[in-house]
Amino acid sequence: MKRTISTSDAPAAVGAYSQATTNGKLLLTAGQLPLTPDGELLDDASVGDQTEQCLENVAAILAAEDASLDDVLKTTVFLDDIDDFEEFNE
Numbered sequence: 001m002k003r004t005i006s007t008s009d010a011p012a013a014v015g016a017y018s019q020a021t022t023n024g025k026l027l028l029t030a031g032q033l034p035l036t037p038d039g040e041l042l043d044d045a046s047v048g049d050q051t052e053q054c055l056e057n058v059a060a061i062l063a064a065e066d067a068s069l070d071d072v073l074k075t076t077v078f079l080d081d082i083d084d085f086e087e088f089n090e
Helices: 047-063 082-089
Strands: 003-005 020-022 027-029
Touching: 027 047, 047 082
Parallel strands: none
Antiparallel strands: 003 020, 020 027
């Protein structure tokens, strides 16, 4: 049975999206922006800080289901500028 995941430790989903869904075996998260849990957009922060915030959001969503970043099977990342890759990857 499909279930929607929601935690106040990550930014609220916008529109028709949810933070994540699960069928009890597989958990799929929605795309993450560099938003703090209270909704502050870190658009003036460095790429490294933005990346860190996105990962903290994913970790919080996973923690709501007793999972962690160690359980992640796949991610997809979109960068505005490929020149930011080194800082992102760090």
